[in-house]
Amino acid sequence: MKVSQLFTKTTKNVPADEVSKNARLLIQAGYIHKEMAGVYDYLPLGLTVLNNIIQVIREEMNAIGGQELSLSSLQPKDLWEKTGRWDDELVDIWFKTRMHSGEGAHQGPELGLAWSHEEALTALMRNHIRSYKDLPVYAYQFQTKFRNELRSKSGIMRCREFIMKDMYSFSRSQEDHDVFYEQAKQAYIKIFERVGLGDITYVTFASGGLFSKFSHEFQTITDVGEDTVYVHEGKKIAINKEVYTDEVLADLGVTKDELVEKRAVEVGNIFSLGSRFSDSLDLKFTDADGTEKTVIMGCYGIGPGRVMGTIVEHFADDKGIVWPENIAPYKVYLVRLGESEAVLAEADGLYEDLTKAGALVLYDDRSDARAGEKFADADLLGIPYRVVVSEKTLVNKQFEVKKRTEQEVHMCDRDAVIKMVV
Amino acid sequence: MKVSQLFTKTTKNVPADEVSKNARLLIQAGYIHKEMAGVYDYLPLGLTVLNNIIQVIREEMNAIGGQELSLSSLQPKDLWEKTGRWDDELVDIWFKTRMHSGEGAHQGPELGLAWSHEEALTALMRNHIRSYKDLPVYAYQFQTKFRNELRSKSGIMRCREFIMKDMYSFSRSQEDHDVFYEQAKQAYIKIFERVGLGDITYVTFASGGLFSKFSHEFQTITDVGEDTVYVHEGKKIAINKEVYTDEVLADLGVTKDELVEKRAVEVGNIFSLGSRFSDSLDLKFTDADGTEKTVIMGCYGIGPGRVMGTIVEHFADDKGIVWPENIAPYKVYLVRLGESEAVLAEADGLYEDLTKAGALVLYDDRSDARAGEKFADADLLGIPYRVVVSEKTLVNKQFEVKKRTEQEVHMCDRDAVIKMVV
Secondary structure, eight states: BBBTTOOOOOOOOOOTTOOHHHHHHHTTTTTTTEEEETEEEEEEEHEEEEEEEEHHHHHHHHHHHOOEBBSEEEEEEEHHHHOOOOTTTOOOOOEEEOOTTBBBBSSSSSSEESSSSSSHHEEEEEETOBBBOOEEEEEEEEEEEEEOOSSOOSSGGSSSEEEEEEEEESSSSSHHHHHHHHHHHHHHHHHHTTTOOOOEEEEEEEEEOTTSSSSEEEEEEETTTSSEEEEEETEEEEEEEGGOHHHHHHHHHHOGGEEEOOOOOOOEEEEEEEEHHHHTTEEEOTTTTOOOEEEEEEEEEOOHHHHHHHHHHOOTTTBBBOOOTOOOSSSEEEEEEEOOHHHHHHHHHHHHHHTTTTTTTTEOOOOOOHHHHHEEEEEEEOOSSSEEEEEHTTTTTTTEEEETSSSOOOEEEEHHHHHHOO | OOOOOOOOOOOSSSOTTTOOOHHHHHHHHHHHHETTHHHHHHHHHHHHHHHHHHHHHHHHHHHHTEEEEEEEEEEEHHHHHTTTTTOTTTTTTTTEEEEEBBTTTTSEEEEEEOSSSSSHHHHTTTTOBBBBBGGEEEEEEEEEEOOOOOOOEEEEEEEEEEEEEEEEEESSSSHHHHHHHHHHHHHHHHHHHTTTGGEEEEEEEHHHHHHHOEEEEEEETTTTTTEEEEEETTTTEEEGGGGGSSSHHHHHHGGGOOOEEEEEEEEEEEEEEHHHHHHHHHHHEOOOTSOEEEEEEEEEOOOHHHHHHHHHHOOOOOOOOOOOTOOOOOOOEEEEOOOOHHHHHHHHHHHHHHHHTOOOEEEOOOSSSHHHHHHHHHHTOOOOOOEOOHHHHHTTOOOEEETEEEEEEEEOHHHHHHHHHH
């Protein structure tokens, strides 16, 4: 892609009410647009990063047997009344709306906008799960969630509308569930490693609800996190403040003096649901011995947008965003300095060669931007490699290469550049 | 994918209130689930078909310079008031909701759920379009639209919630717009050819609004269509009933006796917007001569779900769905008949070989399904090729191959099967 053709522009104008670093940088770089507090549009570069994260998650969900589907946002009231989750007194994040009726606009039945999908998927599975032979089922989606948050000041890390990956497991027994739950946990660890957050993300013990002692959160250490966790560096685990009790510490075989209090953001969670939803919605199966049993469920969530925001918060420096290579929208930011025929030919040629070799290149071919602007944009956008072509680099038939995370520049010939970035 | 692992089951139970052929067949085959009238979930096979259609559209949008983004569903009232499209008296398909406020649930500002995105994108472009050098811009998305339809009885062809591809063009002048509008029209023709509807889809003249004499619809001939069009077979065009006047006929150089009245469904449309939205939302640019001008816009829509429903309606026979090869969820339905070691080895081996050769295979490896069930499912699911492995086919080391659209079966050896389906 040529910068002259990319419609987004970098800007210094960020909405005055935007306080979060992640949204400020992403708006400046033209990755997102703020529609209102907690509601953002993803522009081409931002959508590419989001899709790169989604693809990593998809691959790991497929690797543990996940089957992808897509459930609706509009949800009928009666379904959620069956599980007791319709009432605004109990669930305070609903957006609700109404169908049309013959009497006029907004006079028909009440509908909810899904903030989760346990009800919809559990009800649907009654058509597909009848026998133990139909189990297990692991189904997941990347689907918009609507959550009517009272406050939303963390940029794309806590939104009123956002894409979520939610997987739900349906198992024959608690034992089968426990095995899959552990597989899901390992898949999550891989996901956070692949997107670059492995080092600072901890499997965190949190409250488990009715059906298990703990749930597990994946907490990434960051000063802007809304959660407090106690980290055990040696065991690479953490404990959420909500279950930070002497009893839990004893359970986990750790002591207070081994733990360090940190701020963290919950980038994922996995939860054993037991028969909470299958009981309410009557999802049963006939086991091998002919008896009728209740399906055992689990749920497994990750918000790709929150992961993206966390990555910005963690890696950014005073010059802008720094993307890990795996999820960057482009691998190379190719800067052309000068307008001579020789420079044009050399830069165009390298763009072509890199593209042919399979590297994703954002080519700053602008004639009306100064060198300083181009370098500033390269840094702000956070592309892993910056390659410069200029009269100066032409002299020795070389190119100037700099990694976004390093200060030094390297002079390389064409083959070396290609080798470095492909 | 093995059928024994696919969680969806085919069924004879279709909701009693489902009258449309497309939804009845897609529910029977386990492609979709009905959440409520006009609201459907896409199950794994259905999501794959939908994504195949989306990918065809994406490729053609990129080929004419489109840049993909994703705009929010939640929309602020004040933005739509500026264009006069907030009022329920004027736009009768809004779903509306409210934010939380300190006073409690659903007491805060009113929000709309986007049924289109002209307002959001035009407002956003003010940050990116200032000079003639920033034009043209072609931006598109695949995003959920919410439309509060009073009636919704056409299955996935008219939904209250559905994915739409909407592209918007921003041009420097009417002349530039006209050139791109024609490119978009050609791209649409290619899309409908690629998904298998080319023969029965007509560029259709429809009312154009304030800024052009006509808009263009892409109308696919089908008995369940909600529109009436007049088809000119020789010119491969049609005229929507709404503009079927002597004046228009004279304009287009056709006479009544050359036209045939047909029922059709609008699978796409392209529309010149002129300065309708750029005026209301103040999207201007400075031209080369220093004068300030209004950006000229167009919009270009296709509903991939409606395309999918139309394909089902058109190609299905009394045995089930028939997918065109380009968008089928799998290319081959591999049926194993019998449980002998020889049959198992042969079927497993062919599954592996076909998969390695790049064919997408749905392998009916079920031990507890009879031959009749397997054949019925192969037909119902509409997979283009059915390949059978049985004791009988083993005798000559061959396989039985049948196309979904043909009656005859062919006996082929392994290489011939692979050559046929890859």
